[in-house]
Amino acid sequence: MKTLDILSLGQESYIVGIHTDNVALKRRLLDMGLTPKTKVTLSRIAPLGDPIEVCLRGYCLTLRKDDAKCVEIE
């Protein structure tokens, strides 16, 4: 399974689904628009390698790599 954290800088992909038992995190990711078939681009990596920033739906979102691991991509 490919996940959001493995994208390299500037790389695009499409979201497949969110897989986590952490209901708060899942709901948050969905509410921020990380829904199936959404196009995401990795736009920035923090100076220390984590967190990362992804762009989707005309805006950009930062999240930790651990949390990005829950997001399955194509």
Add this chain to the structure above:
Amino acid sequence: MGQNLNVLLVGNQNCGKSTLFNALTGSDQYVGNWPGVTVDKITGRIKHENITINDLPGLYSLSPYSPEEIVTREAILNSSDDDVILNIVDAAHIERSLSLTVELFSFNKKMVIALNMMDVAKANHIQIDAKELEKQLGCKVVTISASNDSDFSELIQAIKNAKQVKSNLIYQEEVINNNLNLIKDHLKIDNQSSYFIALSLLQNDSVFKTKYRDETLLSLIIRARTNIEQEYKIDTDELLAKLRYDFIANIVNKAVTFSQTTQNISRKIDAIVTNKYLAIPIFLAVIFVVYYLAVTTIGTWGTDYANDVIFGTYATDAANSLLESIEAPQWLSSLVVDGIIGGVGAVLGFVPQMIVLFMLLSMLEQSGYMNRVAFVLDRIFRSFGLSGRSFIPMIISSGCAVPAIMATKSIENINERRITVMTSHFVPCSAKLPIITMILAAFFNGAAWVAPFVYVLTFCSIIITALLLKKASAFKEAVSPFVIELPDYHMPKLKNTLRTTYNRCKSFVTKAGTIIFATVVLIWFLSSFNFTSNGFAMVDVSDSILAAIGGAIAFIFIPLGFYSWEATVAIVTGLLAKENVVGTMSVLLGLGEVAEDDAGLSMALHNVFTSEVAVLAFLAFNLFSTPCIAALGAMRRQLNSSKLFLFSVAYLLSFAYLLALSIYQIGGLILGVVSFNIFTVVNIILLLGLFYLLVRPENKNKLEPSIKVKVIS
């Protein structure tokens, strides 16, 4: 003017909500607290209108997982049918902004949309047809520029004429709608917002599940989700979010045109500010400027002026001459000058420095830079339960812990804020430096290793305390996951800056001021009076009640290597202000007021402390136990919980005691000045206990955070 109208202001973070609120209400504001949570409750009134506005916390969704979200939901659910939701939508990020809007629709309330930042959207080549948006959403849309407009009459008119929106706009698919109706019918609640409750329950909403707990309902939810998942072959939560965003994408398609996407100015600034090599130097430079202005120059000048000139000279002189002219007894002049003026000065003296610091922080917050700090430094700080933003209070604390603790307000995450409150004052402030100088001169001949030794202790105290607290359940309150947006950079607004600074200073004076004032007066009383042969009267500090108490409890410090009522009293007066430690020591040792490196004082100290490890233990206890009373007052205010505050005081006393004990017993044993004794054993056991607390596995079972919020109904 008619009946009073209640407006609930709801929007994302950084959408210009506070700016609009300030523009609409002016200075007619009231800051309070929502019951049970540390979320500010801000209400205001629109000038010349009978309209009350409730500024609800900035949020991205209405899930039940953070105090901000729950507070907002409760406020809407408990509002009356005539109340109006005013939803601010950020035109520059319209797609994501509308997600909250359509969630708000499900409350079935009267609603108006204020489309803000049209100028930013235009600069980003986004054209929005507000009329089309209004038609598609079925809700009045008013375009505004919260930061530039001065006339909001169209918006106010729209609020007065607000109409109820349609709640079931999005989920019209039969399977979903039928199941939602089943849940709704089962609930049998006569509430305008029953659709929202049903929709939340379908998403396993923990708050409503607890509220409407019954077996039939739970099985109904499970059946509904199974039905939906069989029909659509996708998880219910994912489906609902997807349908919502599909609905929005459809509207955006009709009402919004994006011309070529050039990199906007914020992205260009970010390319530098969050750059791999430049980010940390830039951050350090920003910290330096804040420190320079608040601690090295303007802020400290102001505070010194207030303490030395206003309270130290003018107020004292005026009171003295007034008291002399009425021939007041000595106890009365002492009460007024040392007790009351000293107490008020202890509170107000900090305000000039706070003004400078809060203005700078407010500008950094508004500009959007603080969000970048979190992004850049998250990696380093999160393992200690702190955030990049914790760094600022710690640096400020080297000047004074009081503004530092008040500055933690800018840390959003409540757990990180609390841990920062409890650790930042470990950094020795300027008032603690004379104690170090005194001991350096008396015992170590100015040895160069003492200062680094103190900073190593500081560093260890912060890390150990942060790691311990991170695992404590009181510091595991539910917070929004670290999934955040880096907002566009904004030019800070002077009006917002002044407003925030005023509110924060006021909260320090009113909330922290009382406890500071009371303690100053109490310690003044204890150190000035005692029973004498002539009855209860004023005495020198060495004959006071405080000295008697000091003598009675001095034995506590025997394991730390010193048994001296003078040192004990000095520790207590250090609570008022740490610079008192030196003064008290010299007065009690019969030297009067002398400089901290006075040769006579150095000699006298050798009679109190028999070894160097003992004096280091005394130093450590003074530096790392509870900070001065003003900082404690600030802590009480920022923790916003008596229980947590008492815990902090107890923790800090125990921590400093253990630290001092280890320096004397184990340090002394290693250096061969202290022999092995019963306290060495106790010390080792306590250290092993601490070590266990540090390495014990964290309880990770708690996947669903529970939030205790008093539901007002």
